[in-house]
Amino acid sequence: MITIKEVAHHAGVSMSTVSYVLSGKRSISEETKRRVEQSIVTLGYHPNAGARALASNRSRVVGLVVPLHSDQNMPIIMRFVSSIVARARDHDYDVLLLTKEAGPGEAHRVIARSMADAIVVMDVESADPRVPELRDVDAPVVLLGMPDDHEGLSCVDLDFATAGRQMASHLAERGHRSIALIGSPPSVYQRGTSYAARLLAGFQGETTKRGLLASVHSCAAGFDAVSECLDDVLHPDRGTTGLVVHNEAVLGPLLLELRRRLLDVPRDLSVITLCPDDVAENLPVPLTSIAVPAQELGAIAVEMVMARLGRELAPEVRLLQPLLTDRGSTAAR
Amino acid sequence: MITIKEVAHHAGVSMSTVSYVLSGKRSISEETKRRVEQSIVTLGYHPNAGARALASNRSRVVGLVVPLHSDQNMPIIMRFVSSIVARARDHDYDVLLLTKEAGPGEAHRVIARSMADAIVVMDVESADPRVPELRDVDAPVVLLGMPDDHEGLSCVDLDFATAGRQMASHLAERGHRSIALIGSPPSVYQRGTSYAARLLAGFQGETTKRGLLASVHSCAAGFDAVSECLDDVLHPDRGTTGLVVHNEAVLGPLLLELRRRLLDVPRDLSVITLCPDDVAENLPVPLTSIAVPAQELGAIAVEMVMARLGRELAPEVRLLQPLLTDRGSTAAR
DNA sequence: GAATTGAATCGAAGCGCTTCGAACGTGGTT
DNA sequence: AACCACGTTCGAAGCGCTTCGATTCAATTC
Numbered sequence: 001m002i003t004i005k006e007v008a009h010h011a012g013v014s015m016s017t018v019s020y021v022l023s024g025k026r027s028i029s030e031e032t033k034r035r036v037e038q039s040i041v042t043l044g045y046h047p048n049a050g051a052r053a054l055a056s057n058r059s060r061v062v063g064l065v066v067p068l069h070s071d072q073n074m075p076i077i078m079r080f081v082s083s084i085v086a087r088a089r090d091h092d093y094d095v096l097l098l099t100k101e102a103g104p105g106e107a108h109r110v111i112a113r114s115m116a117d118a119i120v121v122m123d124v125e126s127a128d129p130r131v132p133e134l135r136d137v138d139a140p141v142v143l144l145g146m147p148d149d150h151e152g153l154s155c156v157d158l159d160f161a162t163a164g165r166q167m168a169s170h171l172a173e174r175g176h177r178s179i180a181l182i183g184s185p186p187s188v189y190q191r192g193t194s195y196a197a198r199l200l201a202g203f204q205g206e207t208t209k210r211g212l213l214a215s216v217h218s219c220a221a222g223f224d225a226v227s228e229c230l231d232d233v234l235h236p237d238r239g240t241t242g243l244v245v246h247n248e249a250v251l252g253p254l255l256l257e258l259r260r261r262l263l264d265v266p267r268d269l270s271v272i273t274l275c276p277d278d279v280a281e282n283l284p285v286p287l288t289s290i291a292v293p294a295q296e297l298g299a300i301a302v303e304m305v306m307a308r309l310g311r312e313l314a315p316e317v318r319l320l321q322p323l324l325t326d327r328g329s330t331a332a333r
Numbered sequence: 334m335i336t337i338k339e340v341a342h343h344a345g346v347s348m349s350t351v352s353y354v355l356s357g358k359r360s361i362s363e364e365t366k367r368r369v370e371q372s373i374v375t376l377g378y379h380p381n382a383g384a385r386a387l388a389s390n391r392s393r394v395v396g397l398v399v400p401l402h403s404d405q406n407m408p409i410i411m412r413f414v415s416s417i418v419a420r421a422r423d424h425d426y427d428v429l430l431l432t433k434e435a436g437p438g439e440a441h442r443v444i445a446r447s448m449a450d451a452i453v454v455m456d457v458e459s460a461d462p463r464v465p466e467l468r469d470v471d472a473p474v475v476l477l478g479m480p481d482d483h484e485g486l487s488c489v490d491l492d493f494a495t496a497g498r499q500m501a502s503h504l505a506e507r508g509h510r511s512i513a514l515i516g517s518p519p520s521v522y523q524r525g526t527s528y529a530a531r532l533l534a535g536f537q538g539e540t541t542k543r544g545l546l547a548s549v550h551s552c553a554a555g556f557d558a559v560s561e562c563l564d565d566v567l568h569p570d571r572g573t574t575g576l577v578v579h580n581e582a583v584l585g586p587l588l589l590e591l592r593r594r595l596l597d598v599p600r601d602l603s604v605i606t607l608c609p610d611d612v613a614e615n616l617p618v619p620l621t622s623i624a625v626p627a628q629e630l631g632a633i634a635v636e637m638v639m640a641r642l643g644r645e646l647a648p649e650v651r652l653l654q655p656l657l658t659d660r661g662s663t664a665a666r
Numbered sequence: 667g668a669a670t671t672g673a674a675t676c677g678a679a680g681c682g683c684t685t686c687g688a689a690c691g692t693g694g695t696t
Numbered sequence: 697a698a699c700c701a702c703g704t705t706c707g708a709a710g711c712g713c714t715t716c717g718a719t720t721c722a723a724t725t726c
Contacts (some may be wrong), residue, residue, distance in 0.1 A: 051387045357715090
């Protein structure tokens with residue numbers, strides 16, 4: 001193993017000079033810098049992370065708590081992970097993989113052992129049991145998702161309430177008077193997944209305000225469940241003409257089932273949804289949708305964490321405003 | 334931060350004694366051990382990972398290279414990740430998340446810097462460009478998947494060739510004389526995904542040996558692609574009566590489309606597939622299938638890596654034998 | 667009773683790096 | 697000519713841990 005000492009010797013300078021060339025924390029003459037960099041390449045030097053962490057009190061690692069068993073939405077979780085890793089690497093940070101399933105305390109463990117400098121937590125729920133523990137973690141923590149009680153914690157999330165409102169408005173403005181929300185399976189609501197509840201609240205607030213007829217349906221994945229759900233949604237008594245779907249897993253089967261029933265989107269039924277853009281684009285019928293900006297949310301989480309590494313910064317909640325893309329799946333009536 | 338020194342002082346022993354209590358590498362009297370452990374709890378001591386790594390030359394971290402942008406199969410990738418993290422934690426190891434997309438060299442970087450003691454690489458392809466680089470990594474490396482040229486490398490994978498053979502046999506033994514394989518989209522074969530090619534080879538070997546009529550179809554996800562593919566598969570000239578599906582994403586639409594065409598499984602068409610057990614169980618028609626033993630493969634990868642940490646061990650290829658579960662989706666004819 | 671053993675513990679030398687204060691020129695000020 | 701300031705560089709003191717003799721002491725052996 002090549003050490004900084006050998007590099008120093010090879011370049012004819014002291015260890016500290018090499019260190020300063022690497023960190024840029026003190027000015028070094030061009031000539032010396034060149035020589036040192038040359039030696040580093042020639043010898044194939046790689047700084048030892050442990051030694052660095054020990055001396056500098058910084059591991060250059062962020063811990064990421066990922067829900068690995070989550071029943072659904074793996075692809076979208078991966079988008080988050082992917083953007084978080086990429087942004088962290090931009091800051092020359094690595095990512096330590098912690099699992100939600102391993103329980104709380106994982107975050108505390110890696111911080112207490114100085115394995116990581118900060119923590120990002122994904123898939124945070126309304127009454128997430130991890131939240132209290134996270135408050136006690138002695139390092140910057142950023143949550144992806146917003147628990148009900150987020151006092152003293154930094155969070156990033158999509159503004160689901162506004163998204164709910166916006167989708168309801170979108171239909172209302174096109175003259176729909178009776179609309180339905182197809183949401184996640186009951187388990188998601190029971191678990192108190194905060195985003196589902198917030199979207200629902202926004203949706204209901206808006207429909208109430210506008211005096212629309214609104215029904216809400218919890219729907220599991222699977223073709224039979226979807227078909228059953230549609231029976232309910234489309235019951236003649238309701239006169240439903242617009243559909244808000246907040247359940248990615250259901251979109252494919254739903255559109256198929258509508259086709260099977262010879263119902264055209266948007267002629268017979270307007271549909272708007274919340275899902276990643278490329279999903280909305282690649283459905284049998286492209287859907288007007290609000291995007292889940294996984295990339296941006298991940299990037300912001302990393303930015304927030306990095307900003308809090310050096311200085312003491314107040315906790316902050318950042319709600320990304322929803323962005324609606326019209327793909328023509330909603331019609332006026 | 335509580336250090337080992339403070340623990341030692343609190344317990345009235347030397348630092349080394351505390352260290353030996355923790356590592357168990359030398360015998361310590363019951364009495365002393367008790368006192369030290371008590372002090373550790375009282376003071377809330379957590380060993381500093383960097384210092385430990387520096388002194389012991391072991392980071393207790395394994396690097397895991399994950400394909401984060403992979404077009405498909407995120408859920409199954411997560412299963413692998415999940416089992417790898419869990420098994421690594423069993424060995425008191427943490428997992429550093431590296432992405433396939435960040436390029437090769439990531440593995441080398443973390444090893445050279447002593448950020449990790451070993452590397453596990455997922456989603457290895459036939460002619461994986463990472464393979465040559467991995468040979469030069471100065472640490473144990475285990476591949477999940479088997480590149481064509483795996484000399485000098487340790488690999489774990491399902492025996493896809495046998496799986497292909499086995500599925501063909503299964504249908505042949507039930508009297509099917511003309512069968513079809515529905516595989517992954519062309520991109521997967523072009524990319525040279527090793528498992529797809531191996532399954533195909535096994536399938537073709539077996540059908541040839543048995544003198545069956547066999548057709549092979551590459552099929553993209555999406556309902557239209559599936560429908561089109563079925564037109565081809567079920568063309569009357571072929572007389573296809575049995576279907577082998579090696580493309581998880583296609584299963585749902587496929588079964589739906591068959592239902593739409595009023596074809597009953599297994600009465601009109603026998604179907605057998607390779608996918609995780611719970612997927613096979615939860616389809617509209619439960620399918621007879623060969624399982625993708627993600628848990629086991631992940632666990633074995635970790636075992637292999639751990640076994641190679643201390644001693645020098647020869648590279649090894651381990652192919653898990655396929656396990657077929659009959660769910661009644663294939664009939665005799 | 668001296669010598670031998672082995673269990674239990676201690677002390678100190680690193681592991682490879684960062685960082686702080688000091689030192690050394692050099693050039694510009696007074 | 698003495699002084700200061702500044703840009704560069706060096707030396708050394710840690711950072712918190714592991715590990716390798718060395719030491720101690722009691723139990724055993726001859």
